[in-house]
Amino acid sequence: MPLSRADIGDLAYFVAIARHRNFRRAATDLEVSPSALSHAVTGLEARLGIRLFNRTTRSVTLTAAGEELLATIEAPFDLIDRAAENLNRYRDKPTGRVRINVLEDAAELLLAAVMPTFVDRYPDVEIDISVNNRLIDIIGSGFDAGIRWGGTVPEDMIAQRISPDVRWLAAASPAYIAKFGAPVHPDDLQHHRCIRIRLGNDQIYQWEFERNGQEISVATPGQVTVDESHASLSLGLRGVGVMYGAEPVLRPHLESGALKVVMDDWASTGGGFHVYYSSRRHVPTGVRLLVDLFRELSPMG
Template structure:
C-alpha cells in the first residue's frame, strides 16, 4: 500500500499499530530504514515528535496519539478510493489463498465459494483447512474463514451469517435402543460423540436454560476432530452428536438423523471472512467480499471484536 502516495501516513499508522518499526516495515513491504526515514521526515515538517523511541520499545507521544486519531479515518477513506478505482479496471484473476477451519469451509463451500468460482472463471481458490489458529499474514494467506468470535481483533471482518444454529442429533436406531434425552443432564447415561479441541482435549457441549448459557462435560467413547466424521458416527448409531445444523440439514430432512433437546441448544457466532485492513485488497478478494455482501444484502465489513471462540462448529 505504500505505493499509493500515502507513504508517511501509512508508516505512522503501521508503527502505531505494531509498536515496532521492523514489524511495521514487514506489514508495508518496506525496509525498516525507509519507514524510519519517512516518519522522521514527517516529524521534521510537523515540528513535533510523534513517537518515543528506545532500544526496547516504541510508543506514541501525546501529539502522536492526537495525530493518529485524526488521520486514521481519512487514510482509510483514501485507501478505499484507490482500491475501488483500481478494482473497476481489474477483472479478478489469479489465486486467492484462504485459511479456514474445516467446519467453516464446509458451511461456506456450497453457498459462496462454488458460486465465486462460477462467477469468476479466471480465479483460483487455494483453501487450507486446519484447527489451529494462525497469523494469516505471516503464513502467506490472503484471508481467513472462521466463526466470528475467533477472528483476530486487528482484522477486517466480513460477516457471512449472523449465527450458526446448533443441534444435538442421533440416529433413530440409537434413540430406539437408548431412549431420547429430555434434558441435557440426562446425557450422563448416553454415549456422546465429542469434538476435539485444537489443544487435543474433548470439547464440552453448550446448552441454555431460562436465558442462561452453560457448558456441560458429556461422556463418550468416541472423540473426533471433524464434523464430517461426527455426522457419519451419528448416522451409524454410535451416539449423540452436537453439530452445526448446516452439517446435518439433509439428514434431518430425510430422517436419517433426529434432533433432540430442541429448545436447549444455543446458536454460535456466525461465520466471517477476515483479512488485514492495512494492506491493499486485491481484486479477487474484493470480489469475494462483494459476493458475501450481495448474498446477505448488506455492507457489513467492520473491524473484528474480541470474544471467546466456540469450537463445536469447526
C-alpha cells in the first residue's frame, strides 16, 4: 500500500519522537503541540496496523517494529533535513531555528558578548538557549549543540574550541579574610569554611591547584554546597566562605576589591569553552554562524 502525503509527514514526527524518547521534547523541536503529535502518531499506527511505541505515563520506548522502522528511515530523513538546510546558502539572509544547551558561565562570558551582533546580523535565525550546568544528552533532549568546558565534552561528539584556556582561582571576601585569615597553601583549606561545588554529574568537585609543576586536589570542607557558579559567587561576596571559580567570572569582583585572591601562587589552568554537536547529524546553519561569530569576535580573547 503506497504511502500518502500524510504518512510521510507523520513519519517525520515518528523520527523526532524516536530520537527524543519524549513527546513533549519532540513537540518543542517540531514546534507543534504534544497533543497534535500524539494524535498524528496514533493515526499513523492505525493506518499501518502496527504499534510503533510503548507509552506509559513515565516513558516512551520503541517496539521491535518501531526500532526496525527507525533504522530504515532515519538516514533518509537526515538527508532531507540536510538538503533543506543547505538551501540557506542561496538565501540573501540565512534562516532557521537552533536549540543550544550552555553552561551558565558560557551564557555570561560568551553568549552575552556575541548575541547583540548575531541578532542584528542574522535577524531570521532563531536561537533557543537553555542554560543548564547538568550533564545531559543534548541530542536526546532535542538540542542541536552544547557549550561546555574542555575535558567535559562527551567523547562521541565533535567539539570545536571557542575560547582560550582559563585560570581557576580560590578567592574570599575582605570580611571573611579579616575574620578567619587567608589560607596560604591548599592544605590550609581544611581549616577554613569553603563553598563546595557540585558538578553536573552530581559529584563534589575537588579543587585543583598547581604550582611549579606540583599538582594538588583538595576535598574541601564546608557547610554549603552549590551547583551554580553565580550562587557560589554571591555567597563568596557575602563572606560565607572561600570560593573557587574561573578567573574571567571573578575578574570584575577582584578588580573592584569585593573579592581577593587567596594562595595567589597556587592556581590551575583548564581547557576553555568548546561547542559540540553530534557527529551523526548535520550542523544547522545557525550553529555554524554562531561558531564563526565566536571566532570573529573572540569575546574571551
